[in-house]
Amino acid sequence: MIENEIFKALADPTRRSIFEKLAGGAMNASTLRDGMEISQPAMSQHLAVLRGAGLVREERQGRFVNYEVDPHGLALIAAWLAKYRSYWPARIDALKDLLKDMDQ
Amino acid sequence: MNDRTSDRQAAGLDLEYELDAPTEKVWRAISMPAFRERWLPADKLADTAPVSAIPGEEVRYRIRDDKPPHLESVVTFRLSPNDAGGTTLRIVHHLDDARLTQPGPRALNDNGCMQMRAA
Numbered sequence: 001m002i003e004n005e006i007f008k009a010l011a012d013p014t015r016r017s018i019f020e021k022l023a024g025g026a027m028n029a030s031t032l033r034d035g036m037e038i039s040q041p042a043m044s045q046h047l048a049v050l051r052g053a054g055l056v057r058e059e060r061q062g063r064f065v066n067y068e069v070d071p072h073g074l075a076l077i078a079a080w081l082a083k084y085r086s087y088w089p090a091r092i093d094a095l096k097d098l099l100k101d102m103d104q
Numbered sequence: 105m106n107d108r109t110s111d112r113q114a115a116g117l118d119l120e121y122e123l124d125a126p127t128e129k130v131w132r133a134i135s136m137p138a139f140r141e142r143w144l145p146a147d148k149l150a151d152t153a154p155v156s157a158i159p160g161e162e163v164r165y166r167i168r169d170d171k172p173p174h175l176e177s178v179v180t181f182r183l184s185p186n187d188a189g190g191t192t193l194r195i196v197h198h199l200d201d202a203r204l205t206q207p208g209p210r211a212l213n214d215n216g217c218m219q220m221r222a223a
Contacts, residue, residue, distance in 0.1 A: 020171045023171070023173050024172035024173065025172075069173075076173070076204070077204065080169065080175050080177075081115065081117065084117055084197055085117060088117065088119055088195055088197070091143055092121050092143075094143035094144075095133060095134075095143040095144075095193075096124075098133055098139060098142045099123065099125040099130065102129060102132070
């Protein structure tokens with residue numbers, strides 16, 4: 001199921017930050033590596049996983065390859081769902097702590 | 105049903121939690137800014153003022169994701185007393201970002217599989 005693929009792909013913090021960078025706009029692999037401590041082969045591998053999960057697609061322009069997130073696609077929605085699926089349980093734990101601290 | 109736009113808007117989460125506190129107390133925790141801030145910080149919200157509120161029952165906030173492309177969504181917190189004297193909190197969180205309602209190259213063809221439920 002694609003949703004599991006997406007969840008696994010984004011469970012890795014490096015891939016999550018690559019995805020978030022691309023969600024801000026299309027980039028090629030070397031621009032993508034700017035500011036990240038990551039080798040070129042490792043970046044290629046991460047991009048391959050993100051592509052495999054349908055989160056990122058590549059677009060060839062002559063000798064260059066740009067990577068992008070389909071701005072209207074399923075990938076963006078699925079990544080959002082994956083994030084908030086783990087976000088709310090953590091918020092509820094904080095809410096429970098608050099309820100213990102509050103006066104009746 | 106066949107409207108792509110409404111399918112996309114429907115993508116979201118529907119979660120339910122049992123809390124060991126009376127409804128009136130949980131209401132204060134989710135609706136009073138000083139309490140809300142302690143478990144749902146303002147930097148997650150597009151606006152600290154609720155979109156709507158039914159005192160003691162339901163409050164809705166607009167959320168703006170902190171990471172690009174900063175998708176906007178609306179979360180509804182709904183309270184009801186449970187049999188144990190506590191509160192059932194239902195969280196319904198839906199994307200409603202205007203950019204997602206534009207027709208895209210990919211179809212979100214099965215809303216059912218995008219809906220996640222938790223007991």
